[in-house]
Amino acid sequence: MDATPENSGPVAPAAEAAPRPARTLSPLRMLLRQAASYPGEVAIAVTALLITSGATIAVPASFKSIIDKAFGKGANADTINSSFRWLLVVVVILGIGTAVRFYFVSWLGERVVADIRLKVQANLLRMPPSFFETNSPKEISSRMTSDTAIIEQVVGTTCSIALRNSITALGGLIYLFTLAPALTAGLLVGIPVVVGPIVYFGSRLRTASRSSQDRVADIGVQISEVLGAMKVVQAFGQEKREAGRFSEAVERTFGAAKRRIFIRSVMTAIVIFLVFGGIAVLMWQGATAVSNGSISGGTIAAFVLTGGIVAGAVGALTEVYGDLLRGAGAAGRLNELLLEQPEITAPARPLHLPQPPRGQIAFQNVSFRYPSRPEVAALEDFSLAVEPGETVAIVGPSGAGKSTLFLLAERFYDPHAGMVRIDGVPLPQADPAEVRARMALVPQEGVLFAASARDNLRYGNWSASDAQIWEAAEAANAATFLKELPQGLDTFLGEDGARLSGGQRQRIAIARALLRDAPILLLDEATSALDAESERLVQDALDRLMKARTTLVIAHRLATVRAADRIVVMDKGRIVEQGTHTVLSAQDGLYARLARLQFDTAEA
Numbered sequence: 001m002d003a004t005p006e007n008s009g010p011v012a013p014a015a016e017a018a019p020r021p022a023r024t025l026s027p028l029r030m031l032l033r034q035a036a037s038y039p040g041e042v043a044i045a046v047t048a049l050l051i052t053s054g055a056t057i058a059v060p061a062s063f064k065s066i067i068d069k070a071f072g073k074g075a076n077a078d079t080i081n082s083s084f085r086w087l088l089v090v091v092v093i094l095g096i097g098t099a100v101r102f103y104f105v106s107w108l109g110e111r112v113v114a115d116i117r118l119k120v121q122a123n124l125l126r127m128p129p130s131f132f133e134t135n136s137p138k139e140i141s142s143r144m145t146s147d148t149a150i151i152e153q154v155v156g157t158t159c160s161i162a163l164r165n166s167i168t169a170l171g172g173l174i175y176l177f178t179l180a181p182a183l184t185a186g187l188l189v190g191i192p193v194v195v196g197p198i199v200y201f202g203s204r205l206r207t208a209s210r211s212s213q214d215r216v217a218d219i220g221v222q223i224s225e226v227l228g229a230m231k232v233v234q235a236f237g238q239e240k241r242e243a244g245r246f247s248e249a250v251e252r253t254f255g256a257a258k259r260r261i262f263i264r265s266v267m268t269a270i271v272i273f274l275v276f277g278g279i280a281v282l283m284w285q286g287a288t289a290v291s292n293g294s295i296s297g298g299t300i301a302a303f304v305l306t307g308g309i310v311a312g313a314v315g316a317l318t319e320v321y322g323d324l325l326r327g328a329g330a331a332g333r334l335n336e337l338l339l340e341q342p343e344i345t346a347p348a349r350p351l352h353l354p355q356p357p358r359g360q361i362a363f364q365n366v367s368f369r370y371p372s373r374p375e376v377a378a379l380e381d382f383s384l385a386v387e388p389g390e391t392v393a394i395v396g397p398s399g400a401g402k403s404t405l406f407l408l409a410e411r412f413y414d415p416h417a418g419m420v421r422i423d424g425v426p427l428p429q430a431d432p433a434e435v436r437a438r439m440a441l442v443p444q445e446g447v448l449f450a451a452s453a454r455d456n457l458r459y460g461n462w463s464a465s466d467a468q469i470w471e472a473a474e475a476a477n478a479a480t481f482l483k484e485l486p487q488g489l490d491t492f493l494g495e496d497g498a499r500l501s502g503g504q505r506q507r508i509a510i511a512r513a514l515l516r517d518a519p520i521l522l523l524d525e526a527t528s529a530l531d532a533e534s535e536r537l538v539q540d541a542l543d544r545l546m547k548a549r550t551t552l553v554i555a556h557r558l559a560t561v562r563a564a565d566r567i568v569v570m571d572k573g574r575i576v577e578q579g580t581h582t583v584l585s586a587q588d589g590l591y592a593r594l595a596r597l598q599f600d601t602a603e604a
């Protein structure tokens with residue numbers, strides 16, 4: 001029986017890790033819809049389920065026939081053989097049916113989870129950055145792993161348990177009535193008497209187990225806190241106090257464990273008493289009935305066996321409801337991710353950008369506030385037109401709105417007022433994919449994927465040949481170190497490109513942008529200090545990248561601002577100065593101040 005104390009042991013999942021269950025089972029409908037895409041597998045699984053439930057009941061029926069006929073007076077070889085032949089057939093059907101059921105039910109569980117993961121990921125890829133500000137990537141990734149694991153459990157196990165045990169319990173009861181109606185009526189009264197206390201103590205035991213787990217977690221928190229601050233503890237002479245605090249936590253844990261084991265021992269005693277007592281009462285009634293000849297010994301054996309099966313099925317059913325609610329909670333959370341609609345979409349009939357691309361980008365009276373910080377204007381009545389081939393350096397203190405310009409240019413957000421245009425086309429009227437195809441982004445941190453050097457380089461242009469890749473690497477001053485990698489372009493760069501230096505990562509990002517060969521370049525220069533040699537290599541690579549492209553660069557290097565056609569100085573979302581390095585340095589404005597602070601240190 002699933003509800004015996006042995007099965008509801010102390011190892012419940014830690015409370016903080018347990019995802020919230022739902023209040024109703026209705027979110028599970030989403031799983032049914034998913035599973036319905038595989039009608040063949042569902043049909044086989046349900047058929048196997050029905051057959052195995054039937055075969056489970058057929059086992060005691062076979063025993064009845066064996067005891068009455070094969071062990072009975074006047075048994076001959078034929079009756080013995082045929083009784084055992086039946087048992088053998090039932091056992092073979094039960095074995096094969098169980099294997100088929102397990103395979104297809106588990107298959108459905110895994111398939112439904114795989115489909116949900118694919119659909120959720122596909123939908124997440126459509127979401128703009130604002131979505132990931134309100135939905136933390138950590139939380140989403142936990143939904144994709146732990147919630148899907150719960151669903152896999154629900155579809156692959158719990159639903160099967162629920163269905164199988166309902167059928168078994170019902171079929172078993174019907175069989176019991178046909179065997180011995182009076183005894184069955186007694187059993188029906190007896191089941192709640194046995195199962196009730198087990199369910200009651202089972203739930204108390206789970207609560208006690210959870211609290212016991214929490215206390216263990218408290219110990220873990222204290223240990224890591226004290227170990228992490230050992231110097232402070234010792235320097236302030238707090239060893240005694242910490243020992244005292246720890247001893248309290250350990251004793252609390254012991255207290256919680258004591259409560260748990262007490263409940264469990266009482267529960268064990270009660271279960272043993274009720275289960276064996278119940279069986280004894282049944283056997284006593286049965287023995288009386290056999291002695292007065294009203295039923296056979298085989299019937300009693302079949303009755304006790306079937307009774308055990310029915311009680312087990314009912315016990316299992318009382319356990320699955322909680323699991324189904326947990327599954328419904330998980331399905332609900334994943335469904336939210338599936339139903340999420342992106343705010344930024346292509347219009348029904350998008351305007352195409354002109355061909356060939358000119359590489360013009362214009363911000364016209366743009367005002368924008370981030371949805372999560374509506375009180376601060378990230379851009380305020382901002383206007384800037386960058387002509388084809390022009391290099392504009394954006395300079396300004398932290399929080400001035402420099403990165404926001406890039407986000408609006410890529411149409412990750414729409415401005416609240418004003419308009420952004422690429423080659424004369426207003427962004428909301430174009431397909432975001434087409435807009436982004438006109439741009440190459442070099443982020444501040446050269447973002448690398450856990451993939452080969454080749455795949456990292458051609459991330460924006462998968463059709464690039466090796467010859468083109470090397471050409472770009474050459475231009476980005478990345479070829480030398482790439483050639484030295486153990487397997488050349490096939491070398492795995494490790495998670496986050498951990499095997500490369502900062503300067504090398506930047507040069508890979510530059511080579512990637514070169515391969516993308518887009519007319520507009522959005523370049524966020526790295527602030528991290530590079531050594532002089534690396535700095536020269538990166539600058540050299542950037543010069544080649546910017547050639548013949550419209551470039552908007554968030555500048556952190558003196559060489560960049562010097563080479564720019566125009567410097568735009570921003571503060572609080574507005575342009576405060578514009579001009580060349582020489583002109584702006586001569587004025588005693590924000591630029592001169594920033595340049596003194598920023599570029600002098602960079603040069604040093």
Ligand SMILES: Nc1ncnc2c1ncn2[C@@H]1O[C@H](COP(=O)(O)OP(=O)(O)OP(=O)(O)O)[C@@H](O)[C@H]1O
Pocket residue numbers: 133370371372373376377378396397398399400401402403404405
């Ligand atoms: N995702 C966001 N959610 C809410 N507010 C944001 C977000 N990103 C930026 N901001 C705010 O918008 C304003 C402009 O930020 P932005 O990142 O464009 O500045 P920046 O000039 O690029 O700064 P830095 O040089 O530090 O990167 C700031 O006030 C900033 O706090």
